[in-house]
Amino acid sequence: MRVVCRVSETGSVSKAAAALGVSQPSLTAQLHRIEEAIGGPLFDRGSYGVTPTPLGRHVLRRARAMLVDMDDLLGSSRRYTDGPRTLRLGSLRTVMFGTWMARMEDLMPDREFTTQVDVSSATLTELLAADVLDVVMIGRCDDAHAPPCPPGVREQTMVHPEPYAVALPVGHRLAGRTDISLTDLAEDIWICPPAGKEDGDLASLRDACERLGFTPQFRYYNLDSIEIEQLIGAGRGISLCAPTMRDIPSSVILPLVGHHISWRRVLRFRPESASQEDIDLIHKAFTDTYRTTIAENALHRPWWDSHPDTHPTVIDP
Structure with a gap:
């Protein structure tokens, strides 16, 4: 049930495998066994990832409810165990x-x-x-x-x-600056964070930009960290990042100043x-x-x- 839910959440067998800490071939084989046990395919595979079939949507609804009950059972059982x-x-x-x-x-x-x-x-x-x-x-x-x-x-x-910083391609028109502001980036393409549930950071960025008079352009969804770094290095867009961010090949990281994010x-x-x-x-x-x-x-x-x-x-x- 957790495998099926994670594949649906990430939209990709490879991303689900990474999140669950298993290899992609292993997860693919496990998913095939699950589909055989259920009686049909749970996902349609395409060039942009996977989407649930009607059977898959039915299984997902039941699986999520059952997982909540199972997690509650496991949690409530622990109060009867002794010791650390x-x-x-x-x-x-x-x-x-x-x-x-x-x-x-x-x-x-x-x-x-x-x-x-x-x-x-x-x-x-x-x-x-x-x-x-x-x-x-x-x-x-x-x-x-x-x-x-x-x-x-x-x-x-x-x-x-x-505070946030911004990762820019090394060939970006502003790469030689010592800092950068949101208004400098009104025409740029923003690369979305790694695939997963929305944490509010994109909404926060959008609000900050709109207070300055423009709406940021978002592109490239459902990526992992490596794919995001490759796109920045290839000059396809820019991304917010934390000051702890490691150096990215073919890119520069500049402080974002004069903002409230x-x-x-x-x-x-x-x-x-x-x-x-x-x-x-x-x-x-x-x-x-x-x-x-x-x-x-x-x-x-x-x-x-x-x-x-x-x-x-x-x-x-």
Whole structure:
């Protein structure tokens, strides 16, 4: 059921395989077995990905409802178990993930972890609300567009504000600048974030641009991070990015100034599943990793020292 739902959400077997941490051939074979058991094809395959068949739509409706019940059963059963249990951690996809996990394990040597990485803060928040995860690290835009915090879930801010930067092709007309504003980019094509549930960042960008008198042009949907980087490098468009973004071949990253778009990096957690001590250690591991990553990236960005307004505020636990 989770396989079928993830294929539908991503619109692609390859993207679903990456999200589930399995190979594409393995997931394709599994999907064929599922379709044989169900009795017919669940998806139509085309050059632009997959779309559910009428049978697939029926299965998806039932699968989503059944998964909610299953997750509730698993979550409610845990209160009858004794002793410390594995902490289920979710995270946005980030270049910092491996280093953050290593620091966390050093700070919490007696704790076991399972991890799940996704491109969508909204999806991670839903998994937290369904008691599939105990703690998630997400990035969210301003409150008007951010995925809401579910009832009973707490939020702890680690970085705010985190200003955006813009990734431009190296041949872009503005690539030689030391900074850039949204009004400079009124005629450009924007590449959408990686495929996944809408987190509100595109809506936030659209609102900011429309307040300045233009509507941004979006193109290239349902891409993964590598495909986005390739399109930027090929001169096909531009994209918002965090200051922790690694260097992209054939592109430059410039600070976005004179605007009101920023992110907040937060931990959301279920207090009955993770103690405040656990959360503070996870928080410390993240902010230590964040500072190190920023310092390493600053060496490759000559504008960093002269643009203190682009420096994010890092909050210790």
